[in-house]
Amino acid sequence: MKIKNVKEFEEFKRNIAKRKKDIVISVSSGTCGLAKGAEEVFEALKKEIEINGLEKKIEIKATGCHGFCQYEPTVVIKKNDLEVILINVNEKDSKKIIESALRRKKSYTPKEIKEFVSKQKRILLENNKYVDPKNIEDYIAIGGYTSLSKALNMEGKEIVEIVKKSGLRGRGGAGFPTGKKWDMCRNQKSDKKYIICNADEGDPGAYMNRALLEGNPHLIIEGMIIGAYAIGADEGIIYVRSEYPLAVKNLEIAIKQAEEYGFLGENILSSGFNFKLKIFEGAGAFVCGEETALISSIEGFAGEPRLRPPYPAEKGLYGKPTNINNVETWANVPFIIAYGWKWFSSIGTGKSKGTKIFSLVGKVKNTGLVEVPFGTTLREVIYEIGGGIKDGKFKAVQIGGPSGGCIPEKSLDKKLDYEEISESGAIMGSGGLIVMDEKTCVVDVAKYFTNFLRYESCGKCNSCREGLNQMYAILDRITKGKGKLEDLTLLEELGEYIKKASLCGLGKTAPNPVLTTLKYFKNEYLAHIKEKKCPAGVCKELIEYSIEKEKCVGCGKCNEVCSTGAIDLENYKIEKEKCIKCGACYEVCKKGAITIK
Amino acid sequence: MNKKIKGLIREEKNLVKILLEVQKEIGYLPKEIMEYISKEKNIPLSKVYRIATFYKAFSLTPKGKFHIKVCSGTACHVRGSENLLNFLCKYTGSEPGKISKDGKYSIEKVNCLGVCAIGPVAVINGKYYGKLNQLKLKKLLEKIENEDKERERI
Numbered sequence: 001m002k003i004k005n006v007k008e009f010e011e012f013k014r015n016i017a018k019r020k021k022d023i024v025i026s027v028s029s030g031t032c033g034l035a036k037g038a039e040e041v042f043e044a045l046k047k048e049i050e051i052n053g054l055e056k057k058i059e060i061k062a063t064g065c066h067g068f069c070q071y072e073p074t075v076v077i078k079k080n081d082l083e084v085i086l087i088n089v090n091e092k093d094s095k096k097i098i099e100s101a102l103r104r105k106k107s108y109t110p111k112e113i114k115e116f117v118s119k120q121k122r123i124l125l126e127n128n129k130y131v132d133p134k135n136i137e138d139y140i141a142i143g144g145y146t147s148l149s150k151a152l153n154m155e156g157k158e159i160v161e162i163v164k165k166s167g168l169r170g171r172g173g174a175g176f177p178t179g180k181k182w183d184m185c186r187n188q189k190s191d192k193k194y195i196i197c198n199a200d201e202g203d204p205g206a207y208m209n210r211a212l213l214e215g216n217p218h219l220i221i222e223g224m225i226i227g228a229y230a231i232g233a234d235e236g237i238i239y240v241r242s243e244y245p246l247a248v249k250n251l252e253i254a255i256k257q258a259e260e261y262g263f264l265g266e267n268i269l270s271s272g273f274n275f276k277l278k279i280f281e282g283a284g285a286f287v288c289g290e291e292t293a294l295i296s297s298i299e300g301f302a303g304e305p306r307l308r309p310p311y312p313a314e315k316g317l318y319g320k321p322t323n324i325n326n327v328e329t330w331a332n333v334p335f336i337i338a339y340g341w342k343w344f345s346s347i348g349t350g351k352s353k354g355t356k357i358f359s360l361v362g363k364v365k366n367t368g369l370v371e372v373p374f375g376t377t378l379r380e381v382i383y384e385i386g387g388g389i390k391d392g393k394f395k396a397v398q399i400g401g402p403s404g405g406c407i408p409e410k411s412l413d414k415k416l417d418y419e420e421i422s423e424s425g426a427i428m429g430s431g432g433l434i435v436m437d438e439k440t441c442v443v444d445v446a447k448y449f450t451n452f453l454r455y456e457s458c459g460k461c462n463s464c465r466e467g468l469n470q471m472y473a474i475l476d477r478i479t480k481g482k483g484k485l486e487d488l489t490l491l492e493e494l495g496e497y498i499k500k501a502s503l504c505g506l507g508k509t510a511p512n513p514v515l516t517t518l519k520y521f522k523n524e525y526l527a528h529i530k531e532k533k534c535p536a537g538v539c540k541e542l543i544e545y546s547i548e549k550e551k552c553v554g555c556g557k558c559n560e561v562c563s564t565g566a567i568d569l570e571n572y573k574i575e576k577e578k579c580i581k582c583g584a585c586y587e588v589c590k591k592g593a594i595t596i597k
Numbered sequence: 598m599n600k601k602i603k604g605l606i607r608e609e610k611n612l613v614k615i616l617l618e619v620q621k622e623i624g625y626l627p628k629e630i631m632e633y634i635s636k637e638k639n640i641p642l643s644k645v646y647r648i649a650t651f652y653k654a655f656s657l658t659p660k661g662k663f664h665i666k667v668c669s670g671t672a673c674h675v676r677g678s679e680n681l682l683n684f685l686c687k688y689t690g691s692e693p694g695k696i697s698k699d700g701k702y703s704i705e706k707v708n709c710l711g712v713c714a715i716g717p718v719a720v721i722n723g724k725y726y727g728k729l730n731q732l733k734l735k736k737l738l739e740k741i742e743n744e745d746k747e748r749e750r751i
């Protein structure tokens with residue numbers, strides 16, 4: 001069914017509004033939901049509806065991730081203005097859920113979710129609760145593609161001005177002003193221009209983009225069409241990593257539907273504007289998130305960054321002007337067009353406007369996706385939204401992924417703001433927040449990131465390729481108790497050198513995890529070097545497992561999982577010679593009787 | 598090599614796309630096919646190898662009957678994914694990038710599967726399992742093996 005013009009679109013919207021059922025049940029079915037049994041819950045609820053002949057009254061849909069990942073499967077029941085959120089849902093509860101949905105007269109939010117959403121401002125994520133990503137009409141029903149219809153009535157220049165004034169900055173990491181970038185590309189004279197959505201999401205431990213791609217693909221597509229129109233591009237590519245199969249699938253469906261309904265293709269809504277959109281599946285290389293490497297990868301080569309300028313805006317894909325933005329950047333665009341730049345710039349702080357999605361993970365009580373206005377402090381995110389540390393004491397939070405840094409307790413009152421985070425030696429990055437407690441070893445984490453990056457380095461620059469290998473070798477010997485005091489100076493010197501001499505952002509920021517941990521947690525490095533101890537009990541060569549007699553109840557679970565027969569339960573001992581420090585006994589002991597020294 | 602792959606190699610210009618498609622169809626990149634691509638497209642074999650080894654999605658070895666991806670992303674790492682991986686190697690007699698002798702298992706170490714909130718995570722033949730530890734994984738593998746035996750019996 002093709003919508004030919006604005007008039008038809010308005011009529012279409014009125015028609016869908018009429019079709020709405022009394023009760024709508026959404027089952028959060030993103031990858032994390034599915035991993036925890038969302039599909040079974042969905043099927044059970046659907047069956048229950050059918051058995052009771054309630055199809056006309058109740059609509060059920062499998063939506064994307066609601067962001068309450070810790071409490072999946074989650075279900076949201078919407079009954080007119082009432083909203084009921086259910087967590088840790090079991091398929092066996094389907095009968096009860098349907099009965100209560102029919103009876104319900106009051107909204108309900110569990111206290112865990114109340115705590116979790118209290119300080120959030122969910123603009124981008126909110127609709128993941130209501131939209132079936134496989135159904136474009138769901139998106140239209142909540143106002144989708146209305147911004148596009150509005151934008152097509154404006155001049156491209158006007159749209160660029162609005163985006164400029166809104167203060168929107170790129171969410172892919174560097175925070176470059178989006179309007180300025182668009183303007184650069186728009187001003188290029190060329191018969192062909194491209195736009196690209198960077199959905200490579202390479203930061204290991206972050207998944208904000210996945211949730212949007214899976215849960216609300218049309219939002220990104222709409223943002224891209226508006227951007228393409230403003231810039232004057234007629235072709236777009238979504239570069240999505242192949243580790244996200246569900247995102248790829250939902251995007252494919254969404255693009256096909258957008259074509260069928262006439263939002264993609266020739267003469268969109270009779271505006272004379274043509275735009276086609278394709279997906280390119282990334283083949284798995286962190287460095288391909290860097291824009292010039294990404295372009296080279298689409299062209300069929302190895303993803304090696306090149307020197308800028310020329311910027312992609314001047315010479316990008318196949319040598320043509322190209323505008324690249326992150327998934328979340330594109331997703332903001334329809335909102336800015338719908339509510340205006342004034343509204344957008346009223347949210348946030350200083351030079352950082354709007355909201356930002358973070359993936360809050362690691363050793364925190366409530367893990368999941370958090371959307372907050374810029375200016376919220378790290379303490380608010382970790383303690384008020386995240387509910388604090390699971391069991392133990394806070395040590396650090398890693399922000400910005402492998403390019404970022406570890407921030408200690410004393411800096412937790414820093415605001416989430418591009419400039420303020422940079423001052424601490426970390427970077428805002430794309431939104432990964434990994435919380436660490438006293439059982440996380442920061443030297444091990446620094447080594448982890450360095451190891452990750454030395455494998456991901458494209459190898460073009462000597463400083464990055466060899467420098468990171470050397471840095472890893474030093475860190476490795478420190479974690480094995482073979483480090484020397486001079487190693488710390490060496491790490492600092494090497495870090496500064498790699499930063500200065502490398503070509504692309506990967507190398508330029510690669511030493512950050514090491515340098516920030518050295519800055520804030522020097523004592524922990526010293527403990528490894530001087531005392532040959534790992535205070536967090538992580539580095540295998542420096543720890544020993546033992547059994548605490550007082551706490552042991554003799555259940556024998558540790559013995560069952562020990563693959564080397566190192567446990568001597570009668571004497572409450574672990575035989576050193578046999579123990580391979582795999583930690584299996586530690587994982588299974590519910591009494592905390594296995595201790596690490 | 599089936600018709601579909603031959604057709605694709607003929608039509609498609611983009612080497613990354615060709616290799617991705619082959620990988621999807623066959624599960625890995627056999628040497629013969631890379632040689633065939635090199636000849637057919639007139640690209641030096643070294644260049645085909647360069648691409649095949651640059652990107653992590655490509656595997657030069659076949660996959661086992663059970664292909665297990667273990668996440669080693671940051672969130673999973675701080676929750677003990679390394680112990681999980683070590684256990685898995687020991688249990689299956691395989692290691693990342695290799696197939697076990699009996700052809701049953703292959704292991705892949707991946708950077709992040711995007712389900713960090715429920716880490717540590719593993720994916721076995723496309724199905725995601727979260728909040729794992731060594732014991733849970735062992736039980737899971739035993740269950741899968743038993744189901745498989747049952748299927749083969751029937």
Ligand SMILES: Cc1cc2nc3c(=O)[nH]c(=O)nc-3n(C[C@H](O)[C@H](O)[C@H](O)COP(=O)(O)O)c2cc1C
Binds near residue numbers: 327
């Ligand atoms: C090593 C490296 C990896 C990157 N990975 C990503 C990524 O996964 N996603 C992303 O959007 N940007 C990534 N970037 C940033 C991009 O180069 C680029 O700045 C961004 O896509 C621009 O979009 P934005 O202005 O909307 O942020 C990466 C940069 C570097 C140096």
Ligand code: SF4
Binds near residue numbers: 457458506507
């Ligand atoms: S800094 Fe590292 S990743 Fe970037 S171009 Fe140089 S070698 Fe490649």
Ligand code: FES
Binds near residue numbers: 673713717
């Ligand atoms: S870090 Fe393991 S799924 Fe993201």
